[in-house]
Amino acid sequence: MLSLQRNVALGALALTIALAVLGAFVPEWILYTCALVLAKGLVVLGLCLLLRMNLVSFGQGLYYCAGAYICGLVSQMGISDAFFLTFLAALGSAVVGLILGLFLSGYRSVFFAMFNLALSMILYGVLLKSISLGGSDGVGVAAPTYLGYAPDGEMRLYVFFVFALAVAGASSVFAFLYTKSEMGLASASVKDCEIRLEYLGLSVRYLIIFNFVIASTLAGIGGALVAMVSGHIIPELAYWTTSGEFVFITVLSGPNGILSAFGATAVFETIRLVAGQNMPNSWQMLLGSFLLLSILFMPNGISGLFRRAKAPKPDAVGEGINND
């Protein structure tokens, strides 16, 4: 019964350790980019869960920003423990997600997307005007410590990278098991037939809120990571282009993968990095063309590629599950 859980956890642990070891040998700028990818990948992971229900949030920056500001502002008060800050950010963004989810769960399609966008722009506006929260300049975030351990100099980024890996790894294990669970499976069927779910005895609204809270929590965790690695928080984290970027990457990823969420984020950040350096004035055009091609040739995103490559589909729900 528990062997799926165990196998996935062990696999994730092995991958995390391998990446942590690899990370010791790469230059700082790559490490920094990887930390960024892990942070943003978590936001994308949450969006993938929503996309499985045919819901797209064009305002995920709101929860990302909320997590980052909770982390940043609490660190201003002299608390620098990365675990604690991440936990607070997760909790805070979950609460925000729950409150807004109660309202948003009544909407679908473009209304859902746009209400999220509108709410995120309200947060952006409020932060811009709040002098005590740093206004448009934002505020600095103190270097994180880890249960009393304060790495210095060169170690700082590496230790954070390992921390981010662990957080992303744990979140991914949770997300994977969730998608295979009864609630995860029911969520994936919302887009097909809400009526049947209601007639089976399930509240679709409850299900949507539940997924929405998970997605906001993941976004908040991503925000906390970004705050700690960049050492700075600014209102732009809630700006609509930030949210648009996440949607862009989510489309690239496709809804069905866990690793593909991070893979797509890595591809996106790499293109931006490389193209941004070599063609500073037209990298957006390159990104746009890239998205166009990927939608044309990979309608289910990166995760879709692996799906098709796998056996002729049948057991998507029950893989490796006959653990008698």
Added chain:
Amino acid sequence: MIEALEARGLKKAFNGVKAADDVSVVIRSGEIVSLIGANGAGKTTFVNMVTGYLKPDSGTILSQGREITGLKPREITRLGVCRSFQIPQVFNDLSLEENLLVAVNVALKGAARSHSPLRNAGNRNARQMADEILVRFKLEDYRHNRANEVSGGTRKLLDVGMATISHPRVLLLDEPTSGVASNEKFAFMDVVMNALADEEVAVMFIEHDMDIVRRYAHRVIVFHEGRVLADGATEDALNQDDVKRYVTGSAA
């Protein structure tokens, strides 16, 4: 006497059209009833009201003596009143097995009263229950096919199978044989009725084909323009003059 289902004086109008006009119906536990009536007679509206999809303008609905008027479909489902649909409401993108796993998991959870975001949907218990339904409804051969790949009749069976999973006390089947090829209708109904034989369930099925009605129903309820035109043993009801005139078309 506590009835499986009892409707008292249901009324429902849509923009002046009386889809239900003082409908009173009783269904006893274990019996098989057919609900017939011309197009637009209010048959689906009745099922919609009983299962909470529509709220009656007035009237009362009870199941096992408990009032269920105005409850939500999911609440009524949990109280043991389930339905299938005129157009199958299934998860088209999922395989038949996955469809049933969703249904089984929701039903199990209803019993356990706990939501678990980490319990594997494909656990042994759930698979066994899904398997059992696949076998009972003769769907094993299609278990790995997606619901939108199988024939209309197979989708119908899946729809009924999903409605049966929580072992309802009352099962309302809205035109189970519509969309089933006419030479397969009897075989189809045999599968459904055999599958339900071991359940302690009262079945009401809406049907337009009188051969099917004669073969499977103990009792017939006839609707006409939102009213109950006849209600009685199958042959008695079908032989009533006004039933022949308005519904079965075999005018005397």
